[in-house]
Amino acid sequence: QVQLVESGWGTVQLGRSLRLSCAASGFTFYYYAFAWFRQAPGKEREAISCFDHSNSRKVYADTVKGRFTTSGDSAKNTVFLQTDNLKPEDTAVYYCAADTRFGCSTMILPETLQYYTLKFWGKGTPVTVSS
Numbered sequence: 369q370v371q372l373v374e375s376g377w378g379t380v381q382l383g384r385s386l387r388l389s390c391a392a393s394g395f396t397f398y399y400y401a402f403a404w405f406r407q408a409p410g411k412e413r414e415a416i417s418c419f420d421h422s423n424s425r426k427v428y429a430d431t432v433k434g435r436f437t438t439s440g441d442s443a444k445n446t447v448f449l450q451t452d453n454l455k456p457e458d459t460a461v462y463y464c465a466a467d468t469r470f471g472c473s474t475m476i477l478p479e480t481l482q483y484y485t486l487k488f489w490g491k492g493t494p495v496t497v498s499s
Contacts, residue, residue: 370394372464372490379496380454388449390464390490397421397440399468402447403475403486404438406460406495413463413481418472419447427472432458454497461492 376388390402401420407413417438418427426438437450447464465486467475474480 370488372466372488374464374490374493377493382497382499384454385452386495388462388493390447392445397442397445400466401472401475402464402466404449405463405465408460415476418475420472425472427476456497456499459496461494463492464490
């Protein structure tokens with residue numbers, strides 16, 4: 369059974385950090401690019417980072433570049449999103465998604481979700497940042 373399960377939810381104050389995890393099972397981890405998305409209340413889901421295991425490439429949206437870091441542990445079949453210097457505008461439900469069809473250059477594009485359904489999604493984990 370294919371699963372992506374996010375964890376690491378929390379409520380934190382401005383400037384603090386959280387580490388989100390996405391545990392994958394039921395498929396071969398190595399061949400997939402894993403992207404982190406987030407969706408704030410009343411807004412569209414947006415891609416914020418991507419880690420491609422096949423070439424170790426990492427890509428970030430401008431809104432999180434320099435504050436968030438994505439990584440992967442193939443031995444644990446898990447990808448991580450380290451979120452530092454959190455701001456109230458980072459408040460959202462965070463999702464991970466995986467696909468073999470696209471590299472990170474495509475998965476990070478805003479229009480990708482308009483045209484494609486990514487292969488696997490987690491159910492999301494909420495992050496709230498208070499000021």
